[in-house]
Amino acid sequence: MIGAAVAFVIVAGALGLWLVRRLTQPSAEERQAIALRRAETTRSLLQQMQSLARPALTLIPAEQPGFSKLGGEPDLPEAADWPRVDGQPLAFLAQLDLEEVRAADGPGWLPSLGRLWAFNDDQGYGSAGHIHILHAPPSAAVARRPFPPDLKKRLRFRERPVGFRRDIVAPSIDWLGIDPREIDIEGFSAEELAAPPQGPHRDERQHRVGGYPSEIQDERMSITAELRARGLALDGPLPPDVEEAAGEWRLLLQIDSDPALGMNFGDAGRLYVFIKEKHARAGDFSKTVSNWQTY
Amino acid sequence: MIPVWGSGKEAIADFQDGDYLGAAGNGLLAVTDVVPAKALVGALAKGAVLKGAPYVWRTKPWEKGQGVRQWLGEKGVVKPGQPVHHWVIGMEQKSTVPDFIKNQPIFLKPMKDAVQHGRVHGGYTVNGVTLPRYGVPARIWYGSPDWAKAAPVSVGGRLVPDDNRKERSR
Numbered sequence: 001m002i003g004a005a006v007a008f009v010i011v012a013g014a015l016g017l018w019l020v021r022r023l024t025q026p027s028a029e030e031r032q033a034i035a036l037r038r039a040e041t042t043r044s045l046l047q048q049m050q051s052l053a054r055p056a057l058t059l060i061p062a063e064q065p066g067f068s069k070l071g072g073e074p075d076l077p078e079a080a081d082w083p084r085v086d087g088q089p090l091a092f093l094a095q096l097d098l099e100e101v102r103a104a105d106g107p108g109w110l111p112s113l114g115r116l117w118a119f120n121d122d123q124g125y126g127s128a129g130h131i132h133i134l135h136a137p138p139s140a141a142v143a144r145r146p147f148p149p150d151l152k153k154r155l156r157f158r159e160r161p162v163g164f165r166r167d168i169v170a171p172s173i174d175w176l177g178i179d180p181r182e183i184d185i186e187g188f189s190a191e192e193l194a195a196p197p198q199g200p201h202r203d204e205r206q207h208r209v210g211g212y213p214s215e216i217q218d219e220r221m222s223i224t225a226e227l228r229a230r231g232l233a234l235d236g237p238l239p240p241d242v243e244e245a246a247g248e249w250r251l252l253l254q255i256d257s258d259p260a261l262g263m264n265f266g267d268a269g270r271l272y273v274f275i276k277e278k279h280a281r282a283g284d285f286s287k288t289v290s291n292w293q294t295y
Numbered sequence: 296m297i298p299v300w301g302s303g304k305e306a307i308a309d310f311q312d313g314d315y316l317g318a319a320g321n322g323l324l325a326v327t328d329v330v331p332a333k334a335l336v337g338a339l340a341k342g343a344v345l346k347g348a349p350y351v352w353r354t355k356p357w358e359k360g361q362g363v364r365q366w367l368g369e370k371g372v373v374k375p376g377q378p379v380h381h382w383v384i385g386m387e388q389k390s391t392v393p394d395f396i397k398n399q400p401i402f403l404k405p406m407k408d409a410v411q412h413g414r415v416h417g418g419y420t421v422n423g424v425t426l427p428r429y430g431v432p433a434r435i436w437y438g439s440p441d442w443a444k445a446a447p448v449s450v451g452g453r454l455v456p457d458d459n460r461k462e463r464s465r
Binding site: 122125 | 368373375377378379381385386387409410412413417418419420421422423425
């Protein structure tokens, strides 16, 4: 008796679920409209990826070592202190000679002279300034600065002098803020899908200056940068002018986890530094915003 | 959960008999009883098909973590902006396990938000306040999918001898 009752409930439940799904299913016309909308969104996305593509420099092992490098001990201006947060020294990530960046046909919005240093506070993820950028004019005398004795060993990265390879990088669907559910690539050929510049991807380490970020997670990092710069919560209501202001942010630097250098940010994560184009052009690197994503 | 018990029991029996191949097969069946088998098989098949696809945006799904996260978004499994966490097999372990295995859906856990995901990996700052990294129990709880939490409870619970049932059958 109990078994029959249970079987009845199961069958009735299954029938009810089937009925609900059947009734809520879009009609043939609605399905066609959805398919058309998705195809149009995908076509528009492909066009945006092509039209908004930007040059970027991928940091590759240098053939002839110069000033620019990843890891190791930095060559800092004599007057500069090793950046610290709450008394703890930060991890040195990279130093760049902007003259070398310009010579490699890097982003035009970066000054053609000067030097940059990037330090990471691995306890500060989630904050706007966990990556500290130091900037100095080319005239500033620099000298090799040894690691502070209190810098943890896991934050002492191995050195790799870098050169630059110019790539063209297209914005991702995350950067463009397109919902992946609104994309349908079924009706597009491989050639059409491969038409936007693909930039560096696959197994290559994604150390980069300029272009667009290679996101790991689904996040509009330009919006995040604008909100963080304003000190606003990321989960709050979006002020109406944020969308437009977010368009001014440029990727200054992207540093990938790199086992060869001993770099691992979270679980094979990446670090990103953004700057507004007007600030970069003015040589004001005090207004950068950093981000971190991991698997 | 009865099929789980059946396959699980068979797997244990095979293991005790030294039939490790049979144990592995029945163990896999026990897992597929917990994870909807169709979803698992479908996901693996899809992975195999897409692995050969010429190009899907930045990268091929399954070959890279961001590719599979995007695919999960397309399928509505994760919402826009929702982070996805790789549990058990970290992505930094590049040499030991191929990416197309690490990126299968059974090894992924959609997280509530960036804060929860960040705190599984380390400290995370929200509105100027640094929240500490989760302790090990919280990391396991938040960082593992529901099926992985349910499976040991389901299988383990059924391994415990049911003395009451024996009493009732007498």
